[in-house]
């Protein structure tokens with residue numbers, strides 16, 4: 001029986017993927033084989049030694065100490081693209097909310113709730129509306145920072161609304177580029193995008209290179225009165241610099257998914273409670289994808305959509321499977337194969353992949369591996385994780 005510990009509200013559609021005769025799934029599993037979570041922060045938690053993998057039902061993995069886990073052999077997964085449409089649709093709402101005085105005017109109408117005379121109500125409605133006039137999106141320029149799963153969908157949607165779209169993504173993958181309309185123009189650098197955009201929307205992960213990149217200099221460069229949408233992560237934006245830019249009028253509006261005490265108080269800030277991925281569809285997509293990836297890893301050693309290990313998969317043969325992870329240096333695989341040869345063990349199939357300084361191997365062998373063999377592989381220099389799957 002394998003055990004999964006969950007955190008956060010994970011869709012039942014995902015949880016029900018785990019067959020009950022093979023898995024127990026609960027929030028208080030003591031010795032879980034794997035963790036399944038959404039935004040719960042793992043940085044200050046010690047994981048039980050039993051944990052082999054952590055799956056983030058979502059995109060951002062900044063709540064997980066990924067590099068610490070890598071050298072413990074813990075594979076970290078996410079679910080690329082599974083919630084991208086949900087975020088894209090909230091960006092659309094953000095564009096409109098920051099353009100048309102929608103929430104403010106609704107509050108105004110609510111404030112008229114005690115007006116009992118319909119003629120007086122009508123007069124106040126017509127007199128009040130001039131305070132909430134806005135502008136249209138058509139013809140305006142949207143700058144999209146980060147053109148991955150979400151950014152590409154946002155860029156393509158904005159084009160269909162008649163907006164001009166500029167994109168900036170120095171690390172754009174070929175796969176992501178294929179998803180992007182050729183009508184999206186490419187900014188050579190961030191400043192060029194900021195200076196030309198009426199709206200700027202952020203869709204990058206928070207990593208050292210992006211932390212606080214929307215700083216004082218960026219707000220000095222941004223087009224006068226531009227609106228900033230940040231449904232990616234609060235840490236991307238230097239909050240004081242954003243507030244100063246809002247106060248001076250340089251920044252017209254800030255829409256964010258990450259409330260803070262200072263932002264809540266500001267009347268040019270519209271905040272959601274980290275709602276970007278909170279649709280039924282996105283929650284189901286993420287949970288199903290994360291559960292399937294965990295099961296394939298726990299049952300077969302295959303790795304799909306990991307953020308710290310190479311992508312690797314091999315069909316099961318009739319044999320017995322060993323997987324091992326090692327530092328990506330020469331001679332490790334050769335040494336393990338020699339050990340098998342010395343023990344007269346036949347290899348039926350094998351695949352080996354590397355990613356940065358990590359290598360991972362799946363080996364199908366003809367006979368059941370003994371503890372002696374598994375220990376011998378563990379003892380090979382640079383091997384840091386071995387499993388009989």
Ligand SMILES: NC(=O)C1=CN([C@@H]2O[C@H](COP(=O)(O)OP(=O)(O)OC[C@H]3O[C@@H](n4cnc5c(N)ncnc54)[C@H](O)[C@@H]3O)[C@@H](O)[C@H]2O)C=CC1
Nearest residue numbers: 059060146147148149150169171172204205231232276277
């Ligand atoms: N509010 C919410 O509920 C959600 C927030 N997110 C956030 O949005 C982020 C993006 O999500 P996805 O589009 O699914 O991820 P993704 O991995 O598909 O795309 C990220 C893109 O950012 C680019 N990038 C990386 N560093 C960059 C830099 N310095 N400048 C410009 N581009 C850079 C990458 O090349 C990649 O194309 C996530 O990391 C997460 O933090 C994602 C889903 C839901």
Ligand SMILES: O=C(O)CCC(=O)C(=O)O
Nearest residue numbers: 038039058059060277278
């Ligand atoms: O699970 C959630 O609601 C948050 C999603 C998110 O922030 C992400 O996928 O990066």
